[in-house]
Amino acid sequence: MTENSTRAGTIRTEAVCRHYPMGDSVIRAVDGISLEVGAGEFVALLGSSGSGKSSLLNLIAGLDRPTSGAVIVNGDNLAEMSSEELSRYRRHSVGMVFQAFNLVGTMTLLENVELPMRFAETERGPRLERAREALQRVGLGGRLTHRPSQLSGGEQQRAALARALANRPSLLLADEPTGNLDSHTGNEILDLLHECNERLGMTLLLVTHERSLAERYAERLVFLADGKVVGEQANVPAFQRVAAGGSGKGTAGTQTQEGEQQ
Amino acid sequence: MKADDLVDLAARNLRESMFRNSLTTLGIGVGVASLVAMLSLGIGLQQLADRRLARSGLFDTIVVTSRRSLRGFDRADNRNGVPPAESRPLDEKARAEMARLPNVLEAVPDLRFISEVRYECKPHLAMVAGLPLSARDKDAFDNMQGRFFSSDAAEEAILQIQFADELLGIRQKLGESSSKASGQTQTLIGKELTLRYAERVPSPAAPESKPAEEGGGAGDRSGALKHAPQPPAMAAFSVVPRERKLRIVAVTDQDPEGMRGASGARVFIPLPMVEKLHVMLPSGLRGSEPDFSNVPAYLSLSVRVKSPDRVESVQDAIRKMGFSTFSTLDAARSLRRFFAVLDLFLGIFGSLALAVAALGIVNTLVMAILERRREIGIMKAIGASDGDVKKLFLAEAAVMGLVGGMLGVALGWAMGRLINAGANVYLHRQNLPSEELWAVPWWLVAGAIAFAIVISMISGLYPAARAARLDPVQALHYE
Numbered sequence A: 001m002t003e004n005s006t007r008a009g010t011i012r013t014e015a016v017c018r019h020y021p022m023g024d025s026v027i028r029a030v031d032g033i034s035l036e037v038g039a040g041e042f043v044a045l046l047g048s049s050g051s052g053k054s055s056l057l058n059l060i061a062g063l064d065r066p067t068s069g070a071v072i073v074n075g076d077n078l079a080e081m082s083s084e085e086l087s088r089y090r091r092h093s094v095g096m097v098f099q100a101f102n103l104v105g106t107m108t109l110l111e112n113v114e115l116p117m118r119f120a121e122t123e124r125g126p127r128l129e130r131a132r133e134a135l136q137r138v139g140l141g142g143r144l145t146h147r148p149s150q151l152s153g154g155e156q157q158r159a160a161l162a163r164a165l166a167n168r169p170s171l172l173l174a175d176e177p178t179g180n181l182d183s184h185t186g187n188e189i190l191d192l193l194h195e196c197n198e199r200l201g202m203t204l205l206l207v208t209h210e211r212s213l214a215e216r217y218a219e220r221l222v223f224l225a226d227g228k229v230v231g232e233q234a235n236v237p238a239f240q241r242v243a244a245g246g247s248g249k250g251t252a253g254t255q256t257q258e259g260e261q262q
Numbered sequence B: 001m002k003a004d005d006l007v008d009l010a011a012r013n014l015r016e017s018m019f020r021n022s023l024t025t026l027g028i029g030v031g032v033a034s035l036v037a038m039l040s041l042g043i044g045l046q047q048l049a050d051r052r053l054a055r056s057g058l059f060d061t062i063v064v065t066s067r068r069s070l071r072g073f074d075r076a077d078n079r080n081g082v083p084p085a086e087s088r089p090l091d092e093k094a095r096a097e098m099a100r101l102p103n104v105l106e107a108v109p110d111l112r113f114i115s116e117v118r119y120e121c122k123p124h125l126a127m128v129a130g131l132p133l134s135a136r137d138k139d140a141f142d143n144m145q146g147r148f149f150s151s152d153a154a155e156e157a158i159l160q161i162q163f164a165d166e167l168l169g170i171r172q173k174l175g176e177s178s179s180k181a182s183g184q185t186q187t188l189i190g191k192e193l194t195l196r197y198a199e200r201v202p203s204p205a206a207p208e209s210k211p212a213e214e215g216g217g218a219g220d221r222s223g224a225l226k227h228a229p230q231p232p233a234m235a236a237f238s239v240v241p242r243e244r245k246l247r248i249v250a251v252t253d254q255d256p257e258g259m260r261g262a263s264g265a266r267v268f269i270p271l272p273m274v275e276k277l278h279v280m281l282p283s284g285l286r287g288s289e290p291d292f293s294n295v296p297a298y299l300s301l302s303v304r305v306k307s308p309d310r311v312e313s314v315q316d317a318i319r320k321m322g323f324s325t326f327s328t329l330d331a332a333r334s335l336r337r338f339f340a341v342l343d344l345f346l347g348i349f350g351s352l353a354l355a356v357a358a359l360g361i362v363n364t365l366v367m368a369i370l371e372r373r374r375e376i377g378i379m380k381a382i383g384a385s386d387g388d389v390k391k392l393f394l395a396e397a398a399v400m401g402l403v404g405g406m407l408g409v410a411l412g413w414a415m416g417r418l419i420n421a422g423a424n425v426y427l428h429r430q431n432l433p434s435e436e437l438w439a440v441p442w443w444l445v446a447g448a449i450a451f452a453i454v455i456s457m458i459s460g461l462y463p464a465a466r467a468a469r470l471d472p473v474q475a476l477h478y479e
Helices: A053-061 A083-093 A109-119 A124-137 A153-165 A183-199 A211-217 A238-244 B003-016 B018-056 B071-079 B092-099 B133-137 B161-168 B178-188 B210-215 B218-227 B258-263 B271-277 B282-286 B308-321 B329-371 B373-381 B386-429 B442-469 B472-477
Strands: A011-022 A025-037 A042-046 A068-073 A094-097 A171-175 A203-208 A220-225 A228-234 B061-066 B104-110 B112-119 B122-131 B156-160 B192-202 B237-252 B267-270 B300-305 B323-326
Touching: A011 A053, A025 A053, A025 A228, A042 A053, A042 A211, A053 A068, A053 A171, A053 A203, A083 A094, A083 A109, A083 B373, A083 B386, A094 A153, A109 A124, A109 A153, A124 A153, A153 A183, A171 A183, A183 A203, A183 A211, A203 A211, A211 A220, A211 A238, B003 B018, B003 B386, B018 B329, B018 B386, B018 B442, B061 B308, B092 B104, B092 B300, B092 B308, B104 B122, B104 B133, B104 B271, B122 B161, B122 B192, B122 B271, B156 B161, B161 B178, B161 B237, B178 B237, B267 B271, B300 B308, B308 B323, B329 B373, B329 B386, B329 B442, B373 B386, B373 B472, B386 B442
Parallel strands: A042 A203, A042 A220, A094 A171, A171 A203, B122 B267, B156 B237
Antiparallel strands: A011 A025, A011 A068, A220 A228, B061 B300, B061 B323, B104 B300, B112 B122, B112 B192, B156 B267, B192 B237
């Protein structure tokens, strides 16, 4: 797990804090989290709403800057990057999937998937080809010219995933990707995310509040509360247990849970 | 992001809120249209004035006189600091020299003489003047009844309308416009008149040795000229009365000679013909001695210059040759200044509408930012830099400017046409010929579109900067 931290897809946070001033008080959304994620790992960040898991994800995604501490991805400290460098990092190293899908409603699926490649200045020819390919991968090859509003939630999330993959990032960050979907569709999305992690070797960070979802594929569960890590446990993904003939739930391996309420 | 992607995205974003963006673009269009209409009117008026003045011969013509005959011009020359050159006769040699000067189109002698004109056996006394064929293009012939001389040597005449009335025995009431009588003067065209004049025939006994004196004693000569004009006769030539029949081809109600017409010629005949007639000219009596020759000196010459801005240099050159000159160059200069100020004011008024349109762009784009907050957040999350977002909004402003500019030019052109058509209806009612009051040169088209784009982009600066500053995390949470 503690591999060379400069490898593509490695994440290390060092006592990272993100505080928001709110009137006279300060909201400590992320309050000194140190975390290491190896390249190609599938880690689930678990916690109730307001636990700071999304804020942490935004810091790792380079959408936000830490108040203090360091976020080191692929060996570079995001806290020290200029906004131009950060945008380049987001463009090339990170793919994001959101709860609200966040497709551009005025664009077709193909155009949505093309968009990150436009920012990456990919030539039109390869851009279109890769966008089609990505949409095909998520099973939307026949709906290239549809607009997001013409699609079901599951389909929209697939398109969003295709967009996240467009620039072939080393990091895939999913923020409650199944939150707006029924459980069946949610599982399908999770399958796709897992496939990306397995086949493309992307590091996958999944933010969710549903433990069962996290246990399905994640190799490690990290529990957050009030902006702090309150527990961490290795997880044998449920699908592996099923494959191994095991039954029931429960978690194998070392459990280093420090108690959910601190 | 690449420029073509930028424009592509900007255009598709604009298409999304078609109605609002169309209204904004229309606003720019109206602004540009008013600017184009105002400026094209100003330019059109200026061109009209230039055309008129050029055809009137006022601003490209220099009148050259000899220093011997008109002392008044000498004083003007001295004031202008041109050294008084040696005084010399204004003869054919000098004319040819002037015609060879750079930028000179032609140097035409002013030949005129008082003569008896007989029409239907009644004698009339009139000033007869030679008219060069180049005078055909002057505006004095716009309203002429009949046609211009068919050739240099045609035995034809053009009458001034008052003289035509006189020939017909029509007495004009005081204050009555001469053009009112045009119905009757029409009947004169095609009729014949007889010109009776005195021809100067060189006497075989003319002393040819005289030109030898030319080299020396200029001072003596001019002194002699001032105080004691010698009798011209000296048995050097004889005067023979002649008659010539001329066909009336036209009647004009204006003075075709422009500024030269101070002496008011009544009958015009082709200039080369006047030269062939060897009429005994008044100048022949005054200014051709003591170096008397067979070639008579001219009273004055009109030198036509290629363009009004060459007048000054040509004028200087002619003064150095030793002649007095006169032109209305200064009047032309102040006229240009007037039009520059007029254009400026029209431009300012036209720009006001564009300024209002610029506010419309600011408003539209600020609204767009509010509406597209989430979209901006998404773009940033998937890798758009602040610069990309800024450029995208600027590109949207520029596209609106471009489309609005083109629309405005078209609209302004149509407005100009309309103004022109309206003005011409008015001119027709006043029995005046139609005019192009309005001109849209290509630089105005290109300039107006470029100006619209620049104004739009300046208007887009603030919204674009605001969009670029948007925090992606907040923008993504915005519903």
